[in-house]
Amino acid sequence: MNAASRPADRDRDDGLDRGLDGGLVLDPDSELDDPVEGYVVALAGALRGPARVKARMIEEVRDGLAETVAAYTREGVPRERAARQAVREFGSPDELVPSCQRELTIAQARHTARAVVLTAPFLIACWYLVWSTDPGGEWMVPRTAQLLAVHLASVAGVGALLAAAGLAATGTLARWLPTPHRLPLAVAWAGTTASVAMAIATLALAIASLLATNWPLVALAGSLAAASHAAMAASARMCRQCARLPIRVGAAVAR
């Protein structure tokens, strides 16, 4: 499909057009006169994912286009025509976005899964810390706290197992097994669940710090749980956003 021929619903902020079907259109009136830069901006605006991975992907695309333009200009083609030709050969953003987004979604899922795997044991350690500072169980609500701890630890354990499976399935295991399309969404919800567990742990540790004799240590654990919750919630939110983006099945090679 010729991207330049689509009707436009102009977005002046990022110099992008989106067609009626949601497709990306390079804006002919954009302030970005350089077709290469316009293309890169259009692609970057359409992709979501971990900042570092996305930046690397965009840098590679920009470099690839620049090399193609340079190769044409060495053959005597005028710079502007060379840039247009390079962009045409590269494939439209619509052609490229599905496979790029699939990689970014998997990268984000792995990012979130790693966060779950690393923070779930920390959640269990927090509860152990609370108990060890109050071995006599003299809290005002010991039974409630005990039940909460068991449930949170179970949630954290299941979340960590799911996340570890997600990491394996999207890593070297993917050489032999196809990655299910819904896996990133499953990891996103595992991360969301872990983030909720962290929030409850933060609240419980804050209350426990009021009751515990060694309150500074418990308060510190609560602060760390709050920080973990913030990081986990942000990663899980981004993972949910990525996983919900439409990716044409078959547009990406299914591995």
Added chain:
Amino acid sequence: MRADAVRGHLDGLLLAVLEAGPLHGYAIIAAVQQRSGGVLDLRTGTIYPALNRLERLGLLSSSWDSVGERRRRCYELTDAGRNSLANERTAWREFTAAIGSVLNPAPPPRPAT
């Protein structure tokens, strides 16, 4: 050759051109086009996510290479990548042999006189 037909074999093509040594993105595209005599209709942009995926699978490794003020990502085959390339070649030979024997059947043996 149509892009759809090429896409299914993109992994093998990328692994094959990297067999001789590390290359960056544009050099990989140039090598594929040169080796195919320009016959393969490949949207050049599609190789970048494919390279990312092959690296995630552990078939390639990559590092930044500075050229003047610019940085380029260079890709290299890993041992697993070499094994995968060997498997791709075997699978391709079997596939082309099977299709070839259907499209170009051997002439029936002449009846004995």
